[in-house]
Amino acid sequence: MLVLAGAGTGKTRVLTTRIAHILATRRAYPSQILAVTFTNKAAREMKNRIGHLVGGEVEGMPWLGTFHSIGVKILRRHAELVGLKSNFTILDTDDQIRLIKQLIQAENLDDKRWPARSFANLMDGWKNKGLTPDQVPEGDARAFANGRGRELYKAYQARLTSLNAADFGDLLMHPIAIFRDHPDVLADYHRRFRYILVDEYQDTNVAQYLWLRLLAQSSDARRAVGQEGVNVCCVGDDDQSIYGWRGAEVDNILRFERDFPGATVIRLERNYRSTAHILGAAAGLISNNEDRLGKTLFTDLRDADDEKVSVSAGWDSEEEARAIGEEIEQLQRKGCKLNDMAILVRASFQMREFEDRFVTLGLNYRVIGGPRFYERQEIRDALAYFRCVCQPADDLAFERIVNTPKRGLGDAALQMLHTFARREQLPLLAAAGLIVQGDELKPRPRSALADVARNFTRWRDQLSNMRHTDLAEMILEESGYTEMWQADRSAEAPGRLENLKELVRSMDDYDSMPAFLEHIALVMDAEQNSETDAVSIMTLHSAKGLEFETVFLPGWEEGLFPHQRSLDEGGRSGLEEERRLAYVGLTRGKRRVKIWFVSNRRIHGMWQSTIPSRFLDELPEAHVDVLEPSTSYGGYGAGGMGGYGASRWDANAFSTSSYQTPGWRRAQASQGGETYRGGRGQGISYGEEGIQSGSRARAAATADKYISRDGVNAGDPSGARGGFAGRMEAPVEANRSRGTNQPPRKGAGLYSSARAGGPREIEGQLVAKSVQDEVSRFKIGDRAFHMKFGHGTVTTVEGNKVTVDFDKAGEKRVLDGFLETGN
DNA sequence: AAGTCCCAAATTTTT
């Protein structure tokens, strides 16, 4: 059975109820049910909910977990079949990268030209596809390391085996190999499982699909125990597939009926979460996708008071953060809980602006996602110490901390140790204990290394004598690790010490140090406390599965959302994935969704002008309210915005004389010429023809649409195209052509006068990213005029980047193209 | 071996 469950239709409930039903009707024992999820969080929640339904006792479901945790379980039982011992260690990404780096260097390859990171990603991709070294297509294998990609992959796997380690990919790859090569083992699992349930099926990758198919296939083993076949039930939503970039194959879900002939397909389309307006907006948007199975959400909840989805425009990202902050405070005054509000961003760099603003406002917020607790440097270091104690052969952990804190053990000494260890066929830690007895090393490193080796021996002896939490504390203390951070005067140091304490505290929940390590290798997340009332800030990706009364969606601009890179790399399907992401964002809202876009955003420290996202165009008008800038602006009171005054909007590119709803259309049209700069600003490679023509076509389409609809010539689309075609033109030309649809003089005049009167400096500057080989018309000492900063004197010129000491705004670095000769 | 400076690069993220 395939359950296509739209957003908010009760997907998890279907799974949990089904399992509870199977148990209650005694169709199977808990141990005969295989239930897989993607995240530990989902697995945990499912366990809890089944527990509630069945009435306690959930421990009896040994096969409910993530793909990876079940993979580990299987692999531990049959490790020897793939050349591992059952106590193998699981590598994290850090270890993986360091190992690859060593291999690249061992192969005498230039590790700058072939970064370990890239290879890790590449190999990850192969493993996601279930490809062993021999199965990697020739072309793919050749693309890395001067054609030695395959050899490198092989060498990596060999090294893992000798280290008795597996990476995350292997947790799926090895079980697949075991099932394939050992029918007796597979038969065992066939006899065991009567029901297989899969959550978020649209997110499965090829490897996971193969894994499932092996387990689900019919077999003699099953028939022998009187089973006709296994019952497979997958739940998912093709419209919420947003992980294509990490190997998810939407095709798995689209193909389900072919994979399982005769399967029942059920669509859940009744939404219990959002208002009709939100659903209408989301439905309109997603209907622009071609690759989908097609579902239309509806709701029985109807209320005349429901708010439409709102779209607001802002001048720059600072203002966006400021205005959203105001809105949040306003809602709070009306009695809304901060816990019921969330800001969902496309990229994590957007978060900072909100954090900064909320700190000033004293508004509680929490960032969800980001670097996880167990991924922090200090935690990984501490864990490496613990790993060395529990698993003395864990060379990667040893390498990580052998000179942390600094002990005077540099490259030369470690090189010596490595050679020695290889010769003696010993793990590094054991080798360290021996090498210090000889005279290979210089006195200083020798005694340092001797200390390290002696310490680890001593700690290891305490493993069975002391409470593991006390031992952990002792290790961190005696190794000098705590001291290292205490001596560190950087801003993060106190937080890191706090994290270390928290780590030791959390060990208390486990019986022993090894048990703790086994757990955290797989569960890399730490529970967030939801006790304090706070606004959530997170990426759209991490918002999947959550819901909030009020959702803010900032940054709906071309290049950011849809993200330029998705478009460049993924083409149409990339765009469709971005659209699904937008769909996910909208459908997180229960009562209220507020979208924002701005015309200037700082990217990599440079201000860029942006145009509204095409997704805004795709929202049906019936469900959307476009907030006039004056409306949203006036709402905060004349003084509320720090005295900018309404004239500020006059400088705004999209609020020229006849700004009318639907505003974004006009905005897009009137900025048609801007597409040129936006595109170039994002650093598109013009060498790739497809991208260039794609963008060009869109720029034209947008402008044409506007013209045909309103009969007003708001811009010169041919000018926009000219801009694209003539890519080597100096930016100033682009700027001039833009002048036809936008009066920069007028804007500048009003703007600078407003600014002169205002109490606060305006940081924004219109700067597009540079094109390296261009040279400025300006030289040091020239007078220049900038539409946002006014007049000033040129102080430095680097290519087409000019630093100007503005009379009023101070020194700023801007692009030549945004300057005019001044006086 | 450790500290300093400069350059290139900068989505999304789980296990």
Next chain:
DNA sequence: TTTGGGACTT
């Protein structure tokens, strides 16, 4: 603008 890594210097 920020960051990390690598080359360079102390």
